[in-house]
Amino acid sequence: MPKIPRNRLEALSDGIFAIVMTLLVLGIEVPTLPANVTPIVVGDYIFNTLLPQIGIYIISFAILGSLWLNHNIFYSIKYTDVKFQILNMLWLMPIAIVPFTAAFVSKYGQYQFAQLIFALNMFIIGVIFYANWNYAVKNELLQEPAKPYAKMIKQGNLILPILSLIAIAVSFIVPEGCMLVFILVIFYNLQSYFKN
Amino acid sequence: MPKIPRNRLEALSDGIFAIVMTLLVLGIEVPTLPANVTPIVVGDYIFNTLLPQIGIYIISFAILGSLWLNHNIFYSIKYTDVKFQILNMLWLMPIAIVPFTAAFVSKYGQYQFAQLIFALNMFIIGVIFYANWNYAVKNELLQEPAKPYAKMIKQGNLILPILSLIAIAVSFIVPEGCMLVFILVIFYNLQSYFKN
Amino acid sequence: MPKIPRNRLEALSDGIFAIVMTLLVLGIEVPTLPANVTPIVVGDYIFNTLLPQIGIYIISFAILGSLWLNHNIFYSIKYTDVKFQILNMLWLMPIAIVPFTAAFVSKYGQYQFAQLIFALNMFIIGVIFYANWNYAVKNELLQEPAKPYAKMIKQGNLILPILSLIAIAVSFIVPEGCMLVFILVIFYNLQSYFKN
Amino acid sequence: MPKIPRNRLEALSDGIFAIVMTLLVLGIEVPTLPANVTPIVVGDYIFNTLLPQIGIYIISFAILGSLWLNHNIFYSIKYTDVKFQILNMLWLMPIAIVPFTAAFVSKYGQYQFAQLIFALNMFIIGVIFYANWNYAVKNELLQEPAKPYAKMIKQGNLILPILSLIAIAVSFIVPEGCMLVFILVIFYNLQSYFKN
Numbered sequence: 001m002p003k004i005p006r007n008r009l010e011a012l013s014d015g016i017f018a019i020v021m022t023l024l025v026l027g028i029e030v031p032t033l034p035a036n037v038t039p040i041v042v043g044d045y046i047f048n049t050l051l052p053q054i055g056i057y058i059i060s061f062a063i064l065g066s067l068w069l070n071h072n073i074f075y076s077i078k079y080t081d082v083k084f085q086i087l088n089m090l091w092l093m094p095i096a097i098v099p100f101t102a103a104f105v106s107k108y109g110q111y112q113f114a115q116l117i118f119a120l121n122m123f124i125i126g127v128i129f130y131a132n133w134n135y136a137v138k139n140e141l142l143q144e145p146a147k148p149y150a151k152m153i154k155q156g157n158l159i160l161p162i163l164s165l166i167a168i169a170v171s172f173i174v175p176e177g178c179m180l181v182f183i184l185v186i187f188y189n190l191q192s193y194f195k196n
Numbered sequence: 197m198p199k200i201p202r203n204r205l206e207a208l209s210d211g212i213f214a215i216v217m218t219l220l221v222l223g224i225e226v227p228t229l230p231a232n233v234t235p236i237v238v239g240d241y242i243f244n245t246l247l248p249q250i251g252i253y254i255i256s257f258a259i260l261g262s263l264w265l266n267h268n269i270f271y272s273i274k275y276t277d278v279k280f281q282i283l284n285m286l287w288l289m290p291i292a293i294v295p296f297t298a299a300f301v302s303k304y305g306q307y308q309f310a311q312l313i314f315a316l317n318m319f320i321i322g323v324i325f326y327a328n329w330n331y332a333v334k335n336e337l338l339q340e341p342a343k344p345y346a347k348m349i350k351q352g353n354l355i356l357p358i359l360s361l362i363a364i365a366v367s368f369i370v371p372e373g374c375m376l377v378f379i380l381v382i383f384y385n386l387q388s389y390f391k392n
Numbered sequence: 393m394p395k396i397p398r399n400r401l402e403a404l405s406d407g408i409f410a411i412v413m414t415l416l417v418l419g420i421e422v423p424t425l426p427a428n429v430t431p432i433v434v435g436d437y438i439f440n441t442l443l444p445q446i447g448i449y450i451i452s453f454a455i456l457g458s459l460w461l462n463h464n465i466f467y468s469i470k471y472t473d474v475k476f477q478i479l480n481m482l483w484l485m486p487i488a489i490v491p492f493t494a495a496f497v498s499k500y501g502q503y504q505f506a507q508l509i510f511a512l513n514m515f516i517i518g519v520i521f522y523a524n525w526n527y528a529v530k531n532e533l534l535q536e537p538a539k540p541y542a543k544m545i546k547q548g549n550l551i552l553p554i555l556s557l558i559a560i561a562v563s564f565i566v567p568e569g570c571m572l573v574f575i576l577v578i579f580y581n582l583q584s585y586f587k588n
Numbered sequence: 589m590p591k592i593p594r595n596r597l598e599a600l601s602d603g604i605f606a607i608v609m610t611l612l613v614l615g616i617e618v619p620t621l622p623a624n625v626t627p628i629v630v631g632d633y634i635f636n637t638l639l640p641q642i643g644i645y646i647i648s649f650a651i652l653g654s655l656w657l658n659h660n661i662f663y664s665i666k667y668t669d670v671k672f673q674i675l676n677m678l679w680l681m682p683i684a685i686v687p688f689t690a691a692f693v694s695k696y697g698q699y700q701f702a703q704l705i706f707a708l709n710m711f712i713i714g715v716i717f718y719a720n721w722n723y724a725v726k727n728e729l730l731q732e733p734a735k736p737y738a739k740m741i742k743q744g745n746l747i748l749p750i751l752s753l754i755a756i757a758v759s760f761i762v763p764e765g766c767m768l769v770f771i772l773v774i775f776y777n778l779q780s781y782f783k784n
Contacts, residue, residue, distance in 0.1 A: 007206075012214055015410075015603055022607040022611070022684050024684070037699055057685065065674075065681075069670065082265065086265065108233075200464065203402075210410075215414040282582065400660060406606075407606025410606075485645075488610050488612070503625055
């Protein structure tokens with residue numbers, strides 16, 4: 001058989017990310033304001049409803065954006081095979097469920113079990129992605145110029161699973177600390193990208 | 197006229213799959229928990245609501261994922277023509293209806309007619325896909341290196357229609373057995389992919 | 393400036409078609425059946441609710457599918473320019489509104505004004521598409537091997553606007569006849585594609 | 589590492605635009621008309637509900653369409669890097685929120701704070717896009733034939749941020765004037781494209 005190009009695997013993944021990221025906006029509802037809109041009503045709506053909703057939108061978008069940026073590493077792959085496509089499909093499963101776990105933690109973030117569901121989701125995403133990359137390296141799917149970087153990327157893929165375990169541990173001390181771990185890492189990543 | 201490249205047929209198909217697979221998450225609702233969240237409330241929610249919903253999510257995602265992996269065989273096609281595109285469009289019709297039949301069988305799975313609707317959906321998908329591939333082979337749309345595999349793939353495309361007929365037969369004995377047939381095949385497929 | 397390739401115009405169009413076609417499934421709701429599901433309840437649901445909904449799904453899907461197949465003619469274009477992209481954007485506007493006009497005509501099909509809204513939508517789609525192709529021909533955007541077919545395609549693009557005008561006229565005699573005109577044409581097109 | 593091609597950045601962006609533009613149709617609801625549909629009921633629905641909703645649909649679609657057309661300038665980029673991808677991701681964040689701010693301004697357009705939210709959204713989009721292009725120019729990501737146009741495009745990217753500031757200023761005099769500024773610019777752009 002001719003070798004399987006990677007373009008459709010990327011197209012499906014990009015499509016799922018685009019939809020998941022866009023569905024996040026459905027979490028910001030147009031409010032029904034009272035008939036008499038005073039500055040107090042507006043201020044109350046903006047600070048107690050709109051800004052928190054936008055905050056959650058930004059965090060969820062940033063997490064999904066980071067995962068997509070990681071997935072971009074697959075541009076260093078020349079061909080895929082059926083097993084690699086199945087592994088990628090397994091990885092898209094917990095990705096497409098993020099709108100649910102994000103909405104759940106944003107509604108019940110004060111409870112540990114909500115934080116655990118979110119952290120578990122991230123842990124599964126991280127572990128499957130680690131397996132994906134490992135499979136690609138072992139089965140010689142990489143392009144020649146990417147090979148010297150394979151090991152470094154492999155170690156980088158450990159960050160999300162390890163981070164998730166730390167977040168799970170933190171949730172036993174302070175429930176809200178769990179989500180905070182992910183937020184801190186996003187900002188750490190951003191500044192490290194722009195530094196070097 | 198210049199020959200029709202297959203890229204847009206793939207783009208439309210990938211887009212429809214990405215949306216259908218992502219819409220599945222809308223089946224997992226954020227619950228409204230009582231004000232007093234005790235461990236019993238949490239356990240009850242997780243085991244009686246969340247896990248069954250995630251189970252249906254995984255099964256539906258896996259079925260759609262398998263269908264998408266099958267569709268990938270079209271990478272072995274060099275050019276399409278108008279009739280082939282129409283056949284592909286006819287195939288996308290029962291694909292895009294899967295979120296409905298999956299939700300239906302997950303709500304009324306104890307009734308045979310719900311299982312029949314799902315199995316019928318799968319049967320139609322399978323038959324049209326079989327016709328698609330046959331058309332591509334007969335009209336010389338395949339790339340040269342794929343031709344020796346054409347017959348084997350043609351026989352493989354019979355699996356879904358035959359399986360659906362078996363599932364329909366099983367539903368006359370045990371309604372729930374129908375869905376079970378599809379689940380068993382997913383796991384069988386997965387292990388056979390990873391064995392060889 | 394380097395010339396604008398047509399790939400993103402196609403990607404946006406394919407994405408919009410994929411979403412519009414998939415949103416149609418939201419028109420088929422999972423029903424709430426009574427506690428006591430008798431064969432009469434099932435038969436009533438299937439013949440009076442499910443089959444009509446699936447009928448509308450198939451018609452809408454087929455109309456959008458035909459429009460997408462027409463749009464495929466753009467594979468014969470080598471480069472686009474900004475004006476062509478704006479014309480394509482103007483064309484996508486009435487396309488993305490089809491889920492609304494289709495739902496409207498399926499709910500209020502017995503009234504002439506609902507049929508008129510649908511036919512008007514199709515008329516606008518047809519006229520803008522005609523203008524699109526004309527622009528491409530006049531501004532030498534076509535690939536060399538497509539040029540001898542340009543005039544034939546131009547005439548073919550008149551079918552949808554003319555048909556819409558006929559459907560509008562028919563709606564003044566029998567409201568439901570309007571939709572029927574579009575259905576007949578879909579079947580006519582299908583058989584003519586498969587004949588030659 | 590091999591250089592990062594720009595195709596997936598475009599695919600994600602096109603996907604998000606396609607979904608955002610298609611979600612706009614959800615703002616046009618199929619009405620529940622009274623049992624006795626008289627010409628007065630129809631006329632009232634069309635002029636007081638349908639046409640205003642379609643008006644907002646057209647304006648939102650046109651604004652998003654213009655932003656997408658601007659983004660097309662990235663076809664003049666040869667390769668991306670990680671920072672450029674992050675900047676593009678930051679730009680998609682306020683893009684994917686447009687369905688909310690558009691719905692908000694269409695519901696509460698008579699209040700200045702609603703107009704300010706919309707104008708602020710546009711301002712952020714404009715500023716991040718300006719930063720995107722600047723980064724591409726400074727880091728030599730442009731293709732050779734695009735370089736002489738880089739400065740002109742850079743200046744053009746100032747239009748949206750400046751325009752948003754003007755719209756914000758206008759909103760302090762007449763709230764509705766804010767939205768009007770954006771509409772006027774769309775029509776100005778359209779006629780200037782078709783003139784030369």
